[in-house]
Amino acid sequence: MTSFVYDIAHLLAGGMVLVSFMLLYQDRMHGLLNVFALHAVVLALSVAWEALIQHAPHLFITAAIALVVKAIIIPLALHRIVRRLKIHREVEVVVGIGPTMLAGMGLVALSTALMLRVTPAADALSRQDLAFALSVVLLGLLMMVTRRNAVSQVVGLMSIENGLILAAAGAKGMPLVVEISVAFSVLVAFIVIGIFLFRIRERFDTVDVQALDRFRGERQ
Amino acid sequence: MAVIGDLLVQFGQMLVVLGLAPLLTGFVRKVKARLLRRRGPPLLQPYRDLLRLLRKEAVVAENASWLFRAAPYLIFAATWVAAALVPTFATGLLFSWSADLIVIVALLGSARFFLALAGMDVGTSFGGIGASREVMIASLAEPAMIMVVFTLALIAGSTQLSTVASHMIHAEVRLRVSLGLALIALIMVALAENARIPVDNPATHLELTMVHEAMVLEYSGRHLAVIEAASMLKLLLYVSLIAAMFLPWGIAEAGAGPAAYAGGVLAYAVKLGIGGFLLALFEISIAKMRVFRVPGFLGAALMLALLAMLLMFMTRSFG
Numbered sequence: 001m002t003s004f005v006y007d008i009a010h011l012l013a014g015g016m017v018l019v020s021f022m023l024l025y026q027d028r029m030h031g032l033l034n035v036f037a038l039h040a041v042v043l044a045l046s047v048a049w050e051a052l053i054q055h056a057p058h059l060f061i062t063a064a065i066a067l068v069v070k071a072i073i074i075p076l077a078l079h080r081i082v083r084r085l086k087i088h089r090e091v092e093v094v095v096g097i098g099p100t101m102l103a104g105m106g107l108v109a110l111s112t113a114l115m116l117r118v119t120p121a122a123d124a125l126s127r128q129d130l131a132f133a134l135s136v137v138l139l140g141l142l143m144m145v146t147r148r149n150a151v152s153q154v155v156g157l158m159s160i161e162n163g164l165i166l167a168a169a170g171a172k173g174m175p176l177v178v179e180i181s182v183a184f185s186v187l188v189a190f191i192v193i194g195i196f197l198f199r200i201r202e203r204f205d206t207v208d209v210q211a212l213d214r215f216r217g218e219r220q
Numbered sequence: 221m222a223v224i225g226d227l228l229v230q231f232g233q234m235l236v237v238l239g240l241a242p243l244l245t246g247f248v249r250k251v252k253a254r255l256l257r258r259r260g261p262p263l264l265q266p267y268r269d270l271l272r273l274l275r276k277e278a279v280v281a282e283n284a285s286w287l288f289r290a291a292p293y294l295i296f297a298a299t300w301v302a303a304a305l306v307p308t309f310a311t312g313l314l315f316s317w318s319a320d321l322i323v324i325v326a327l328l329g330s331a332r333f334f335l336a337l338a339g340m341d342v343g344t345s346f347g348g349i350g351a352s353r354e355v356m357i358a359s360l361a362e363p364a365m366i367m368v369v370f371t372l373a374l375i376a377g378s379t380q381l382s383t384v385a386s387h388m389i390h391a392e393v394r395l396r397v398s399l400g401l402a403l404i405a406l407i408m409v410a411l412a413e414n415a416r417i418p419v420d421n422p423a424t425h426l427e428l429t430m431v432h433e434a435m436v437l438e439y440s441g442r443h444l445a446v447i448e449a450a451s452m453l454k455l456l457l458y459v460s461l462i463a464a465m466f467l468p469w470g471i472a473e474a475g476a477g478p479a480a481y482a483g484g485v486l487a488y489a490v491k492l493g494i495g496g497f498l499l500a501l502f503e504i505s506i507a508k509m510r511v512f513r514v515p516g517f518l519g520a521a522l523m524l525a526l527l528a529m530l531l532m533f534m535t536r537s538f539g
Contacts, residue, residue: 007396014397014531021527025520097516101523105530112534131534 005053009125012046013132016166017108020139023159024100027091029082029151033075036155040070043162047169050129058179059169065183066165074158074190081194082151085201092148092208100146107138129170136163148208150200154193161186226314229481233313234304236485237460241303241452242266244459244496249423251500266452270445278441281342291338292439292446295331299450302327303457307385307464309484310472316382321369324381324461325362328413331450332358339435350434353511357419357431360518361409367525368409371402372465374532381461385468398535401528403466408521410458412514414451417503419514431511459495460488467491 019039026032044067051059093100111134119127140160144153161182168179204211246266253260280288305319305327313319332354339351373379375396376387412419415432422432436447464471470487472480509517 010531010535011397018397018401018524018527021523025523098519101519105523105526108527108530112530112537116537128534 006125008049009046009053010128012042012049013129013166013170015042016046016162017132017135017139020136020143020159020163021101021104023155024104024139024143024146025097027093027097029087029091029149030079032091032152032155033078033082036078036158037071037075039159039162040066040075043166044071046166050169062165062169062179062183065179066162069183069187070158070162077190077194078151078154081197085197087149087151091152093146094148095146100142104139104142107142108135111135111138126170130167133163133167133170136160136166139163148210150193150197150209153209154190154197157189157193158186223314229310230304230314233308233310234300236308237303237306237453237456238300238449240492241449241456242270244456244492245452247493247496248455248500248503251497252504255500255504266448270449273440273445273448274442276441278443280440280443281438284342284438287334288338288341288438289443291334291341292443292450294334295338296446296450296453298327298331298334299453299457302331303453303460305381306457306460307382307468307471308460309488310481311382311385311464311468313382316380319381321372321379321381321384322366324457325365325369328454328457329358329362331454335435335447338439342438344438346434346437350431350437353431354435357412357514357518360515360522361412364405364518364522364525365409365413367522367529368402368406371398371525371528371532374529374536375399381464385464385471386473388465388468389471389473396535398528398531399466401524401531403462405521405525405528406462406465408517408524410462411502412518412521414455414458416499418506418509418517421508456492459492459499463488463491463495 016039019035019042022035023032023039026035044063047059047066048063051057051063095103112131115127115131115134119130122130137160140156140158140163143156143159147153147156165179165182168182200206200212204215243263243266246261246263249265250260250263302324305315305324307313307316307319336351336354339347339354341347369379372384375391375398376384378384378387411417415422420431420433432451436444439447470484470490472484
């Protein structure tokens with residue numbers, strides 16, 4: 001029975017890492033947003049499973065927040081923004097998909113190696129959860145670095161946040177207040193970024209962040 | 221006596237794979253046609269095609285070298301040996317000490333090498349473009365395949381197919397993410413290697429995007445028959461490889477009686493049927509991708525296999 005519990009947790013957390021790779025692999029804007037919704041759904045499932053096996057009912061609330069806010073509201077709003085801004089369909093990348101994927105594999109290997117060293121005392125499940133969560137965070141950072149379009153950078157930021165919640169759910173004893181405040185801060189960040197996107201678009205006629213560099217005179 | 225029995229089973233397996241390969245191809249074609257609401261050719265059509273080709277005169281281009289004539293037989297031999305090594309209905313066959321996953325990959329690799337050489341031998345542009353594309357696909361598919369092999373070897377503690385299969389039967393049923401990822405990667409590799417639809421279209425000739433058919437365009441008569449038979453065997457090989465590694469249930473184990481062998485054959489037939497049906501269903505529901513998108517597709521397979529191996533390491537070291 002314990003191995004079954006462990007396998008499901010492993011499956012869901014591993015699924016998060018896999019969906020992070022799918023985010024990196026996607027080259028269509030709407031597809032990217034759908035995959036992001038999937039990311040949040042997998043996160044919600046993972047957190048709900050943790051709640052079940054840790055007997056921590058407040059984690060169900062976290063899962064519900066993840067499901068409603070990040071799997072439904074934010075993707076829908078982003079779809080709307082993409083349509084309203086008439087951003088073209090392709091995701092512009094700085095580095096090609098192939099090297100990005102390889103870098104991603106390297107990051108997963110790095111976080112595994114790091115967690116092996118840092119957490120010898122904790123039990124296997126939360127160690128593994130932490131390793132997966134660190135991978136998701138690093139992959140989200142990689143996504144922010146390698147994308148030029150502001151909308152896909154927002155998706156990268158949100159996936160980092162998903163990774164943080166995964167880590168928090170794995171570590172026992174995370175207070176609910178922190179979860180809720182994190183969720184709200186993400187929502188606020190999303191609203192700010194949304195308004196910001198419209199402003200960038202108004203001024204530069206594009207959401208390509210290289211336009212900002214040009215405007216500051218850093219790149220001709 | 222035991223040696224004779226083992227020999228019989230081993231030769232039985234060799235004949236079974238050779239006999240069933242055209243049937244599987246015919247079955248996939250039939251199911252595809254039925255799903256598209258066409259009548260489709262009869263199930264036994266591939267046998268008839270092969271026999272007709274065998275009877276026809278072989279026309280060879282004037283500037284073809286000896287390699288062009290020898291290559292079909294080499295390809296067929298390598299593929300047949302590889303297909304005969306995969307445990308189909310029984311594990312622990314006489315030759316299973318040599319049935320190593322890496323050996324199978326190498327045999328298929330050498331068959332592909334000769335096919336690419338033969339494609340370039342006559343010097344037509346179609347053969348050259350087919351060969352260059354085949355090698356491009358292979359250079360991405362083979363590492364992914366090797367990664368899948370390593371993942372399985374890590375789980376089973378051996379690269380021998382018989383050992384892997386019996387390990388999978390006896391291990392407790394667990395949800396393993398890494399196995400799932402390896403399975404998906406292997407299916408993607410199998411689609412690419414068998415020139416199935418998202419990568420290549422097996423049902424068409426004279427299309428600008430074809431790969432496999434472009435290489436064998438110059439062949440005719442018995443040479444073509446042998447090459448076609450080799451590609452049918454390859455399809456059967458991949459289906460049985462997936463069945464043996466991921467769904468080994470029902471396979472007869474070493475030293476079992478004739479009843480177990482009969483059960484194994486039955487289970488194998490069911491697995492082949494399911495595999496062929498799923499392949500046909502997948503093929504009619506997806507469009508062929510551009511050649512330039514194939515590296516992305518196979519790169520994803522390679523990535524899944526790498527991820528599977530990483531997760532395997534993770535389970536090992538944390539567990």
